Amino acid sequence: MRPLSFQAVRSLAAGLAAAALTGGALAAPAAAAPVHAPGPVTEQGGSGQGARLHTNTELARELKRIEHASHGRVRVRSIGTSNQGRPIWYATLGTGPTRLMYVTQQHGNEPLGTESALLALRSLGLGDDRESRALRSKITLGIVVRANPDGHHHGWRYNYDPGADPEYGEPGKGYDINRYHDPAVAPDDNPATEAAVIQRQYAAFRPSIMVDYHMQGRYAFPPPDGREITTSILWPTNDDVSAGALRAAKQVGVRVHDAFTGAGAVVSQYPGGSYEGIARNAYGLRGSASLLVELSALPQERENFQIRSAAISMVDLARAAASGALAGIDPARADAIPPRGPSLPGGSAAAARGAAPAHDAAD
Template sequence: MRIRPRSLLTLATATALALTVLTAPAQAAPAPPAAGRLWHEVDPRPTNEEVARELRRIAHQARGRVDVRSIGATNEGRPVWAARVGHGPVRIQYITQQHGDEPLGTPAAIEFLRTVGVGNTLWHKWLRSRVTVDLVVRANPDGHVRDWRYNYDPTADPEYGERGKGYDINRYHDPAVAPEDNPATEAGHIQRAYAGFRPHITMDYHMQGRYVDEDGREITASLLWPTHPGVAPAAVNAAKQVAVVAQRTIDLVGGNVSQYPGGDYEGIARNAYGLRGSASVLLELSATGPEFEQAQIRSAYAAMLAVAQTAADGSLRRVDPARADAIPPRGEPVGTEIAADRAD
């Protein structure tokens, strides 16, 4: 059963409501401007060249407030782009499109950079003074070109991936494996970026199939925190706090969030970076169809900003992590074509 999402609220309204519902801010912050909302349509699948062009444009318009760099090259020589904005003490890392055929987090990350880096109101200046956000924008450009899950490595004979095609990047973040020994090239680049930045919060943006909840309403996104038994309880609780903020924000902008049924393998990014001490969260946007892609991008963008704002004003630390356990489980699949679901 398919149910159309509700009309989207503005980002400012959604963030304010999320803060009201979750907890009072620990530190007063300027109100987000109306310009902080994402109201215009964006390309849901920009080419690698368009991503590079947009990042350069944002860096130019931001006048030094956004630093764009390559964190390494793919096996076909394409740059893996990262961008950093802010200079505050709380460090946040967003990663998009480890799986090449899961694109919608990438335009959300670009618009986040445009908003936070180019805008220069009191709110923008305040946010940048409180957080530093580093984004790996499209971790898998070779997979994007082929519209497949894996990176490109015709010599691959992987445990996770497909022989002769490539590696599933999101199985190769095991902290016990050094970046130079990592067979999944792009995963090694992310490992180095993580080690150099040491984020307090890491969010990894993916996509899943289509599901409905027990009331028949379509799920628009799913969340999960580290489930590996070796992750410290403090890191799990911090990740749950991030997940609650993301859930409340997405629900308030018209979404319907469930808990993702992921595994505990240490090579999955949300587990690997939880083992290294970060509040590490997976966010899976549902493939709800072309007509809802703009809404999905907006919800991903709203979650990025809400997590950054609550981390900046301190209210994130006051969220009850037990609220995450109340996020409902993901329901039944829609249609037979997704009976064998992707995993994070």
């Protein structure tokens, strides 16, 4: 099966995504426009050109709205609470044997993947046509939607833990959740609350595919190409990941690369490290086809493109998993994806949104 074109996904979503993408009726019905809570996170209601981000309160409301509209096909529940007591939402759909798990926004100031997840849930969960039903009979998809609600609220990368003096994170602020997935650390011993929540959910669900959505700064391919990179991806790079899990992760990577490219994205490899606490490595070590996706912090007028392309990748991967197409992919194609080029001058200006750390910490 070829990766979905943008038009195909638009069709699949029956216009739902398009409405949401324009900041329109689905995300914020005119009759019940959400009130933006004041806070450090910049929320845009339609006056600006950037994407409209859901506050934590709005996210909960939108997930319930999707669940209701799906007539039981999308199930939403809290799988734990953040250090400040906010629910960590988990949405599932499908009843099939092939299990996929997506995680968004472990880093609180990398918000776009969460918006993509809402579109993907609508696209995959609401249709009652034969194709949609067939897809949901072949896969079960679980999405941790905004793993770090406290970080989102505060507009920062870490969780909220003022008592923390972490090996990875910032003293007095919190832990870097995406350094605390080491399979050797049991959830009960994990100092990063939200990482433990993900660990437990992973263990209960045992997905064969695990994709973790983040954001990075701005980069371009070196001349003469010169194109700005919109998306970077990477599979596990820890030496102890089995050959089979690495092969499967690269097959997922190729498929995700093709879906993004088909949507108009410019994709590179991501230069990530081998530390086993990073989700990309940790869930590869546990045997899943594990992939990192990094959306570049493009200018605000391109945020909706970023959201849409990532949603397409989420939907397309579910379809590929359902059809068995992944097994036919040559994993060596992943290695041929070009490396990330240099940082763009002023690329950290995108961090004005709070979207990416200026120092561009990895993964």
